[in-house]
Amino acid sequence: MKTLICTTPGSFEYTEGEKPELKKGQSIIKVKRIGICGTDLHAFEGTQPFFSYPRILGHELAGELVDFDDAVGFEKGESVTFIPYLNCGECIACRSGKPNCCSNINVCGVHVDGGMVEYLSVPSSSLVHGEGLSYDALALVEPLAIGAHGVRRANVQPGEFVLVTGAGPIGLGIMEFARIAGAKVIALDVNETRLSFCKDKLEVPFTVNAMTEDVAQRLKEITNGDMPTVVIDATGNQKAINNAFYYMAHGARYVLVGLQKGDLVVSHPEFHKREATLMSSRNATRQDFEHVVSAMKGGKVDPTTYITHRVLFGQVKDEFKSWLDPANGVIKAIVELD
């Protein structure tokens, strides 16, 4: 079967791999769509931490379930996606119902080989029913589940002002699930094109441009002087993350979905006087995946708004580099297989 390997930073190679055989507790997916995200781009560039080469990328997958062992309730031929965070099942996080932050986690397509193949063997326990959604939609479930998880961590309540910093694909998902939770969403970014996208395509009621506006002043106006009671970061930018501590209302929650490598620097009195809560949000759980599928099924999220670029599997090697250039306006690039 055709396989695409990231051999070293900056280079891909197509090879003929072995089609996986069915093993105990595993299922075989015939891959139909692969979503590309920042993790794949960083892996290709050589800037992804804890990454080794050669590696088969791809963790945002949709496919047809062609064979399985011990996948109760699933049917051959069914469209599925899967939870790509392979967890140990034994550590304290796994024992506490938090497999998304398992201390021995292996993300498929990152720490172990992923889905840039025609057939992939995955644990049957990681399968998620496609519920009749299109393969395009199912390839978007994983990145949206990350946003849904961040919103759930924040325990967003109806009517709350939720500030989402960063309007990339993860930030957009956070905005959608905050809206679904009943929040009044405020999008903050430095890119006017992205902010217009939030307004026009996602009907985000408030947008603020950090480059051209006085952010704190605008947030005050929007929230009638209260400031947002929830702030969720999806920038992964150190400066943006540190700044947003000052945008919180007193008593607010701040959830970090984005990740950066540096230190958080915050004035202790500013944090303390707010009695604020700081949380990180990592990956997502089955509950989030199923929430996303049901939101798509209910028409609350339209996956097609996200897909800006589409190529066939055989074109990935040539096209991948162009997705790194912000000038190309990629929100979500999708790879298609028959």
Ligand SMILES: [Zn+2]
């Ligand atoms: Zn991803």
Ligand SMILES: [Zn+2]
């Ligand atoms: Zn574990």
